[in-house]
Amino acid sequence: MTPAERQRRQRRQRRTALAVGLAATVVLAASLVGRAPADAQGDLVAKGRQLYLQGCVSCHGRDGEGVGRGSETRGPSLTMAGEAGAYYQLSTGRMPLNDPDQEPHRSEPAYDAAAIRALTAYVASLGEGPDLPVVALSGADLAEGGATFRSNCQACHSATGAGGALSYGRAAPSLGAAEREDIAAAVRAGPGQMPVFSPKTIDRRELRDLVAYVRYLRSPRDRGGLPIGRVGPVPEGFVAWSVGIVLLLACVYWIGTRSPIRRRRPGGHDDGVATTAGVSEQ
Numbered sequence: 001m002t003p004a005e006r007q008r009r010q011r012r013q014r015r016t017a018l019a020v021g022l023a024a025t026v027v028l029a030a031s032l033v034g035r036a037p038a039d040a041q042g043d044l045v046a047k048g049r050q051l052y053l054q055g056c057v058s059c060h061g062r063d064g065e066g067v068g069r070g071s072e073t074r075g076p077s078l079t080m081a082g083e084a085g086a087y088y089q090l091s092t093g094r095m096p097l098n099d100p101d102q103e104p105h106r107s108e109p110a111y112d113a114a115a116i117r118a119l120t121a122y123v124a125s126l127g128e129g130p131d132l133p134v135v136a137l138s139g140a141d142l143a144e145g146g147a148t149f150r151s152n153c154q155a156c157h158s159a160t161g162a163g164g165a166l167s168y169g170r171a172a173p174s175l176g177a178a179e180r181e182d183i184a185a186a187v188r189a190g191p192g193q194m195p196v197f198s199p200k201t202i203d204r205r206e207l208r209d210l211v212a213y214v215r216y217l218r219s220p221r222d223r224g225g226l227p228i229g230r231v232g233p234v235p236e237g238f239v240a241w242s243v244g245i246v247l248l249l250a251c252v253y254w255i256g257t258r259s260p261i262r263r264r265r266p267g268g269h270d271d272g273v274a275t276t277a278g279v280s281e282q
């Protein structure tokens with residue numbers, strides 16, 4: 001072998017080694033990228049199932065199929081609750097209930113954020129329920145959000161988001177404590193008597209504007225004067241009415257005490273005839 005040949009062969013060998021190394025790296029990276037999220041998701045679901053078996057199984061069954069039927073129901077099936085439904089119930093502290101007959105309402109969450117993520121992933125894996133939308137508020141349009149709110153939410157939650165009684169069943173709660181994800185989850189999940197709003201009714205952009213508007217309702221600018229607790233037009237009217245009546249009574253009293261009839265009384269013309277006479281004298 002001539003030195004030139006040897007050099008060429010060495011170069012070829014080096015190139016082959018480099019190519020093999022590169023290929024191995026690519027394969028390794030691809031397998032990491034491809035498998036890591038799936039594995040992480042699998043781990044999360046497994047962790048969620050563990051928590052589920054401790055805290056939820058007694059009312060929702062071993063695989064989320066629900067327990068009991070009719071008036072004997074301990075808990076409904078979770079197969080259609082989805083990521084949004086589970087997140088809503090857990091992040092607003094409604095689940096786990098202590099007693100199946102208790103009415104769920106907002107309270108301190110029983111689980112921390114990591115446990116909520118795991119439980120949510122597990123419940124989502126049970127069926128084809130709605131996903132929890134990711135909402136970024138940058139560029140949100142408050143006016144658009146207000147319009148969506150008035151046409152879809154105001155009837156139950158009131159114009160100020162203070163909530164209100166429903167003509168059937170339970171009251172719609174105040175929106176004052178709802179965080180961004182809670183609002184998005186409620187919209188997609190439609191908990192209790194609230195309707196489900198799918199992306200067909202309220203699309204991603206509308207949802208972003210709506211969430212921004214609901215958050216804005218917590219501290220709106222009061223351009224009309226005193227907010228009076230922002231309880232709405234009927235109690236506001238009542239306040240105006242009460243203040244008005246008191247002013248009116250004060251006026252009547254003032255006019256009454258200044259009238260000649262009252263001023264003449266100490267003079268002895270106490271009876272009705274004399275008083276009438278007193279008036280006719282004027």
Ligand code: HEC
Pocket residue numbers: 052055056057058059060074075076077078080081085086089090095096097098099100101104119123191192
């Ligand atoms: C004591 C019984 C009980 C326990 C424990 C319980 N739940 Fe519930 N769950 C209920 C009842 C009852 C409802 C229906 C509530 C209603 O009337 O709105 C419900 C509703 C739900 C819903 C909404 C279902 C839907 O489709 O709207 C989800 C999601 C849920 N529970 C998840 C959980 C999770 C997760 C846990 C465990 C951390 C849990 N629950 C623990 C009784 C229970």
Ligand code: HEC
Pocket residue numbers: 092094104106149152153154155156157170171172173174175177178179182183186187191192193194195197210214
């Ligand atoms: C038919 C009446 C109704 C309509 C319309 C309605 N909701 Fe609700 N909403 C409810 C009821 C009832 C609940 C309580 C559900 C439960 O957890 O049992 C609720 C709960 C919520 C919550 C959770 C509040 C909390 O922090 O506890 C949010 C957020 C919410 N609704 C937002 C909205 C938005 C946004 C709209 C409009 C797109 C809307 N709702 C339309 C009745 C309604």
